[in-house]
Amino acid sequence: MNDRQKDGALFYGWIVIAITFICLCITFGIRSAIGAFVASWELDFSAGRSQITLVSGLCYLTFIFFQPVVGRATDQLGARFVLTASILLTGGGLYLSSLATDFWQLIITYGLIASIGMVGASPVTATAVVARWFEKKQGAVLGLVLSGMSVGQMVMGPLCIFLIDHYDWRFALSVLGLGILLVGPLCYFFLKSRPEDLGLLPYGAEGRNPGPEPDPAPQRTAAASPFSVFRNKIFWYLALPYFVCGFTDVGFTSTHFIPYAEGRGYSAVLIAAAYSLIAAANIAGTIGAGALSDRFNRSRLLTAVYWLRAAIFLLLFTLLDHPAGLLLFAVVYGLTERATITPTSSLCAHHFKDLSVGMVFGYVSIAHHLGGTLGSYIPGFLYDLAGSYVISFIIMIALLAGSGLMVARVADGR
Numbered sequence: 001m002n003d004r005q006k007d008g009a010l011f012y013g014w015i016v017i018a019i020t021f022i023c024l025c026i027t028f029g030i031r032s033a034i035g036a037f038v039a040s041w042e043l044d045f046s047a048g049r050s051q052i053t054l055v056s057g058l059c060y061l062t063f064i065f066f067q068p069v070v071g072r073a074t075d076q077l078g079a080r081f082v083l084t085a086s087i088l089l090t091g092g093g094l095y096l097s098s099l100a101t102d103f104w105q106l107i108i109t110y111g112l113i114a115s116i117g118m119v120g121a122s123p124v125t126a127t128a129v130v131a132r133w134f135e136k137k138q139g140a141v142l143g144l145v146l147s148g149m150s151v152g153q154m155v156m157g158p159l160c161i162f163l164i165d166h167y168d169w170r171f172a173l174s175v176l177g178l179g180i181l182l183v184g185p186l187c188y189f190f191l192k193s194r195p196e197d198l199g200l201l202p203y204g205a206e207g208r209n210p211g212p213e214p215d216p217a218p219q220r221t222a223a224a225s226p227f228s229v230f231r232n233k234i235f236w237y238l239a240l241p242y243f244v245c246g247f248t249d250v251g252f253t254s255t256h257f258i259p260y261a262e263g264r265g266y267s268a269v270l271i272a273a274a275y276s277l278i279a280a281a282n283i284a285g286t287i288g289a290g291a292l293s294d295r296f297n298r299s300r301l302l303t304a305v306y307w308l309r310a311a312i313f314l315l316l317f318t319l320l321d322h323p324a325g326l327l328l329f330a331v332v333y334g335l336t337e338r339a340t341i342t343p344t345s346s347l348c349a350h351h352f353k354d355l356s357v358g359m360v361f362g363y364v365s366i367a368h369h370l371g372g373t374l375g376s377y378i379p380g381f382l383y384d385l386a387g388s389y390v391i392s393f394i395i396m397i398a399l400l401a402g403s404g405l406m407v408a409r410v411a412d413g414r
Contacts, residue, residue: 012192013133013203016079017141019191020129021148023083023121026180027090029152031059031118033160040169045103058111059118063369066119071362074128078193086120088184093117095177098170123149124362127345132194134203138349139298143290143342150282150338229360234351237410238344239367241306241403245340246368248309248396251375253278253333260389261326270323274330281334289339298343302407305343309336310400317393347410 034056041047041055074082093114100106123146130142156176163172195202229235261271292301312332315325345361352360379392 011203012198012200013195016129016133016191017145019187020079020083020121020126021145021151022183023087023187024123024126024145024148025152025155026183027086027118027121027152028149029154029156030090030094030114030176030180032153033157034059037160037164037169037172040164041103041106044169045106047103051103055107055111058107059115060369060373062112062115063119063122064366064373066116067122067124067365067369068359068362070119070122071124071128071359074125075359079125079129079132080187080191080193082120082125083191084184084187086117086125087180087187089117089120090114091117091177091180091182091184093177094173094180098173098177122365123341123345124365127349127361131349132202136203137294139290139293139342139346140287141290142345143287143293146290146338146341147283147286150279150286153282154276154279229352229363232352234410235360235363237406238347239364241302241407242340242344242364243367243371244306244396244399244403246371247375248313248371248400249337249375250368250372252379252392252396253337254372254376256376256379256383256389256392264321266323266326270326274326277327277330278334278337281331282338285335285337285339286341288335290342293343293346297412298347299407299410299412302340302343302347302410303404305336305339306400306404306407309333310397310404312336313393313397313400317389347412350412351410 045051070082093109093112093116096109097106097114100109126145127142130138130145134141160172160176163175192198258271258275261274266274289301289305312329316329316333344364348361348364378395379389382391383389
């Protein structure tokens with residue numbers, strides 16, 4: 001470390017991490033709270049449930065198409081530009097949504113403008129920020145900043161419900177939109193893309209000059225083909241399990257967990273408590289996975305996460321008939337839900353350091369969102385055919401078990 005990092009002053013990277021944490025809280029919190037607006041939108045726009053879900057469906061498609069763009073922009077333009085633009089688009093899109101008088105306007109303002117903003121403040125950008133500012137404790141720091149997604153889920157959901165119940169959905173979106181816009185200047189003036197911009201070295205770096213010379217990463221990015229990664233088997237060993245992760249979390253659990261629990265006779269209060277426990281356990285799981293990624297083999301850690309999720313899904317549909325069992329599922333599943341992000345992104349950063357790390361993890365994240373899209377639709381289709389989720393559980397358990405075997409083939413490399 002250089003002298004400016006040894007003089008006892010707070011390392012500026014922690015300020016950058018705090019701002020990134022806030023950005024993830026906002027974007028993922030808003031994204032997870034969309035369900036709070038569905039009933040109000042149906043009433044105001046005289047639309048059916050299938051029409052309203054076009055908005056959330058467009059959010060997924062936006063993530064799929066724009067995450068590689070965001071990853072590349074983070075490498076070439078810097079996290080400061082990407083996160084500032086993300087916050088301004090999210091806040092502006094939400095405020096414009098509050099003014100929508102026709103459903104097509106809501107699709108444009110929320111489904112496109114705000115959703116593109118939400119893509120910017122994502123694990124892809126956070127991974128690039130941590131990789132630039134921290135050479136030591138990368139896993140722990142990344143786990144800390146990614147826990148902002150779970151914190152946002154816990155805060156934004158209840159806040160949206162409160163504002164809609166006490167006022168209306170237009171007031172809720174206008175207040176949230178204007179409040180989020182105030183965070184834009186915070187990103188622009190205080191967030192720095194690289195420690196070299198302040199004459200600093202990354203945390204834990206030694207023996208380097210913290211001069212303002214250009215970072216070589218964009219030069220490597222420009223020279224590498226954006227599609228060369230698809231010829232690397234390591235990419236598929238990480239991307240395919242991440243697809244399964246998306247299928248089983250944002251796909252199945254976010255969409256079908258509540259109706260499944262209702263079908264087994266659990267009360268609404270218990271189901272709500274279980275859902276809150278999932279969000280709370282997410283925080284511990286995300287931070288814990290980051291810390292463990294620094295100390296243990298990341299491939300074996302991912303294997304354990306996938307197999308633990310397979311085991312808890314097996315328990316959910318075969319043995320858990322007591323309310324305490326549902327709460328047990330919520331805690332254990334919550335610990336695994338986002339625990340895959342840190343070791344997966346860290347392995348991407350290690351194995352593809354000669355390419356654009358942001359771009360590669362952007363591609364891997366596309367797999368996750370494709371899994372989420374199919375994980376939402378296929379279990380519903382199978383339920384209509386068979387009248388139960390048994391086939392879906394068998395498929396998910398098998399996919400998770402296979403994913404554990406696949407990631408075990410990725411070398412940790414440390």
